[in-house]
Amino acid sequence: MSENLNDPVEELTPETCWELLRTATLGRIAVSFQGEPEITPVNFIAVKNRLLLRTAQGTKLLKLTINDRVAFETDYVGPHSAWSVVAKGTARIIESQDEIYEADQLPLTPLIPTLKYVWVEIKPTEVTGRRFTLGPEPERY
Template sequence: MERERMEELTPEACWEVLAEQQIGRLAYVLDGEVNIVPINHAVREGQIIFETGQGSKLVALDEQGTVAYEVDRIDEHESVSVVVRGFATELEGEEARTAASGVHPWIEGDKPDVMVIVPSVVTGRVYRFDRP
């Protein structure tokens, strides 16, 4: 029996992919232009946590918190893509310190601001393919 080539993921499967991946791409709008940047993240209580420092990303999130976030998992048999749409806001105090403990940046740097993406929509798809 042949498998479906494309299949929608359940919300639970989407969150599993988000939790197992450590890096994704954050899309936001600044000065009327869409920007996409890679960020490290952690998943906590149905939200995505990341750290950032001063710069265009923080300015954009302060101006307009609407974002999209995407992660992928690709191997020789399938590609999985999860997209989260929602808004980003800053965490503070003990809540920020607790949330940031799960974020593991790939590079060192001053990232004192802890942000949370609060999802409004989470969708995902798996694409299966045959490779020799």
């Protein structure tokens, strides 16, 4: 929590970050590929201090197999407050049939009706977040 009560920015504990991650369904995954950073929106679910997402065969999956070090971010903006959570860690394709079966039971559905058969797990090594208190909207001229 912010030491200054008038400070509109609050640093969040890892526990609070995980609570917020469990309320979100859309985030962005960042990976470096051929020396260039790339960010892709994904829908996800937070379970047991890990993040799971589904994807199809393609460039996103290829990039994750070449470089498993990722960053992930999700956020929320409401009328009076906003927050952002960033997780850094490693990603892996789930290949064990038992793990795939377990993941298939989770309530994660694609935002768009495309076939996504590949599960990816992100195991964060670091989770940080901030909450922002929003003031009144400035007058527009």
